[in-house]
Amino acid sequence: MQKTLFALALAATTLTGCSTPVAKLSDGAxxxxxxxxxxxxxGKCEWLGDLTGxxxxxxxxxxFxxxxxxRGAINDLKSQAYTMGADTLYMINPQDFATSFTVFANAYKCN
Incomplete structure (x- = not known):
């Protein structure tokens, strides 16, 4: 039983270690x-909305x-902003949790 649990834990660790958690950046983002x-x-830009990455x-x-x-959280923000038509993100407040990272931003169209 212990060998089976160890083998499962080792396999999960290996598979997780081979993958990257970083959110893929959309083309153009x-x-x-x-x-x-x-x-x-x-104030010099058009506000498009709040985002969470x-x-x-x-x-x-x-x-990781x-x-x-x-980097993954910022890629997530940028991809969402690009979809909205934004060209600028103003980051408000990063939240560093023990198990993840979250960022909040306002999306703007400035150009």
């Missing part, structure tokens, strides 16, 4: 500008470092 600075003036699952922290999950 790499052009979205991410702003976090106080110099950004959203996240990456990670209850087990992710065991296999935070920087990988942060």
């Amino acid at each position: 790499d052009s979205i500008q991410v702003r976090i600075d106080g110099q950004f003036d959203g 996240s990456e990670g699952h209850w087990y992710s922290y065991l296999f 470092p935070n920087d990988v999950m942060i």
Whole structure:
């Protein structure tokens, strides 16, 4: 019984280790500008909506470092923003959880 459990755990670890948790970036979404600075003036842009981007699952922290999950959450935001027609994201408040990473942003069309 212990050997079976060990084999299952090893297989799950191996499979999880071979996959990447990073959300795929939509074609064209790499052009979205991410702003976090106080110099950004959203009043000069058209506000399109609030977005939430996240990456990670209850087990992710065991296999992936935070920087990988942060990149996935930002890719998620950028892909959503691109679908909305936005060209700029103003990040509001990152939420770093023990098992995942979530970011909140406002989407704008500035150009």
